[in-house]
Amino acid sequence: MTKKIKGVEYADDEAEATRLLTAYCVETGFSPEWISKDTWDTTVRIACSVAASNGLQAAMGTLDADAQALRSAARREERLGRIKVESEQLIAEAKASSNLGKIIGRCRDAYVAVAPADFTYGASLTRIEFDNLADDWRDLGTWAGRRQIAQFRSFTALDVEDKAAKGKGQTGDTLETRGLQGNVLVTVAGVRFNVHINITGK
Structure with missing residues (x-):
């Protein structure tokens, strides 16, 4: 109190x-x-x-x-310059239109804008789609390591869990609620991003 x-x-x-x-x-x-x-x-x-x-x-x-x-304009330009080339390389490798490429793009944009580092990806996936995405995410991290990508590191994925059943159904103090979710994480220039992905169907 x-x-x-x-x-x-x-x-x-x-x-x-x-x-x-x-x-x-x-x-x-x-x-x-x-x-x-x-x-x-x-x-x-x-x-x-x-x-x-x-x-x-x-x-x-x-x-x-x-x-x-x-969030000043000068600092935004500085952050964009720090990751622009590597983010473009990653998005090209992942394919810009894929969920993988879109997630990298969201993390890049959030880093530049100093947006929340913990966010929910817009597209819901089935559990099988998420499992495939998680494998591709880890593979992208391996690719990045071999190419000596310096500003995107520690690509990890967490298994699907029922957030509501574990008492994590509320998103902070917002009205957003969560059920089945998987997570992919990456560190962008020292900032750890945690991307929640809603799971639907089977």
């Missing part, structure tokens, strides 16, 4: 600060993955350490400032 001291609201401890600031990130579309662990830890301490310049609002303001700086 938060506390108020001299009109300033603070998180009760670091655990509560982490929960509240993570929820704020979901609400504002800014993933903690975009900032370093040290920066995040400092922001958490700002939220719960009693001082005239601290408090929850100050911590949220810090996150807003981080997001604004990262």
